[in-house]
Each structure stands twice: as structure tokens, then as C-alpha cells.
Amino acid sequence: MTKFATFAAALGLTASSALAGGYVEPVVEVEPVVVDAAPAASSNAGLVVPALLLLGVIAAVASDDDDDDSSTTN
Structure with missing residues (x-):
């Protein structure tokens, strides 16, 4: 006994000293999340290249000067 x-x-003495505080x-500490906002002008940048290509095709078709007179008979 x-x-x-x-x-x-x-055991009682060691337990009390271990939990003394x-x-x-x-x-x-949580750091704030920083989000880089893209400017509004760059959001439509993907449409510029296809629009220029479309304008180039339209200009090429409009300026097609085919002087072949095989379709007209005078």
C-alpha cells in the first residue's frame, strides 16, 4: 500500500507542475488575401486578334480585282 x-x-506532484500555467x-494570425484585379481593358484583349483577322479577310475579298471577262459576253 x-x-x-x-x-x-x-504522479500528483508531476501532474500539477505540468499543468501549472x-x-x-x-x-x-491570418494574413489578408490580396487579389490582383485585372484592368477592364485587358478583358477584351482576346477579341482584338480575331476582329483584325476578320477585317483582313473582308478587305481581301472586297479588293479582289479579277479582270477575267469570261463571265461577261459583249
Whole structure:
């Protein structure tokens, strides 16, 4: 019985010193999220190249000077 009492006393002393400060909730600092907003002008940049290609095709068709008179009979 004395061994049990000695063990219980030793366990009680070590447990109280281990928990002497009590529980402290850890502080977690959250850094703000920075979002880079794209300018509004660059959102339509994907339409510039196809529009220029379309204008080039229209200009090529409009300037087609085919002087072949095989379709007209005079």
C-alpha cells in the first residue's frame, strides 16, 4: 500500500507542475488575401486578334480585282 501511495503522490506532484500555467489558446494570425484585379481593358484583349483577322479577310475579298471577262459576253 505504501508503494501505491508513493506512486500516487509522485504522479500528483508531476501532474500539477505540468499543468501549472493552465491552457492558453494559441493565437493564429491570418494574413489578408490580396487579389490582383485585372484592368477592364485587358478583358477584351482576346477579341482584338480575331476582329483584325476578320477585317483582313473582308478587305481581301472586297479588293479582289479579277479582270477575267469570261463571265461577261459583249
